Amino acid sequence: MKTLIIDDEPQCQEVLELLIRENHPELNLAGKAGNVAEGLAMIRQHSPELVFLDVEMPDGTGFDLVSSFPEVPFNVVFVTAHNDYAVSAFRLGALDFIHKPVTANTLREAVERVMQKRIEKATIEQWRLAFEAFSQLKSEKLPTRMIVSTLKGLHVIPIEEIIRMQADGGTTEIFQKNADKRLIASTHLGAYEEQFKPFENFVRVHRGHIVNLLEVVEYLRSNNSLLMSDNYPVPVSRSMREEVIERLSKL
Secondary structure: OEEEEEOOOHHHHHHHHHHHHHHOOOOEEEEEEOOHHHHHHHHHHHOOOEEEEEOEEOOEEHHHHHOOOOOOOOEEEEEEOOOHHHHHHHHHOOOOEEEOOOOHHHHHHHHHHHHHOOOOOOOHHHHHHHHHHHHHHHOOOOOOEEEEEEOOEEEEEEHHHEEEEEEEOOEEEEEEOOOOOOEEEOOOHHHHHHHOOOOOOEEEEEOOEEEEHHHEEEEEOOOOEEEEOOOOEEEOOHHHHHHHHHHHHHO
16 A cells, blocks of 8 residues: 655654554555645655645645545545644544554554555545534634444534433444434444543543533432433433532533
């Protein structure tokens, strides 16, 4: 798989190159670039199948680079520092990413994900939504939509429509207002807990449940649970009881 690295940090480039050459013979590293302009030129020259792409570079962002293509003809793995709004944007758009500093394990996991879905490149809607979320979070605004990946495909849903999320093994069942069918996301609940950190009204109240506090009808002291707008009683763990009551009082 022809591969490029586009990152403005020489150290990150070197680490990625070393890890690829030592551990991933399936990747053919064709070149490296340090900014958006160089990256675009290199992509047009080499027509890669996979690009490891930094988020913020001196002359723009990885999103700027991707938006230069009417359709993105290659797989992308973003390589990012611990940047909350960037990570939230990737998750809302169901895009792949790894944190800096890159390790052999995180790179291996990313390459495995790419190889498993090699033909399923990110859709234009994913890129648009992720870029929208990135811009909103950077401007200290909350995104309004998210993409949910299921076994049947990708679904765009309004965040305000989510009532609650419930763990179902390694997947998550998402309950929405006015939705007749269940939506089973191919993502574990812990990932959604991370994704929704910017949203104060979403909280993990139990190891198996995340709720939208704006959809709570009543707190039931008798069994320490939250009656939701879909008439479902969500249990609240003992350790979360005080925090949940406090958050509800501030709504």
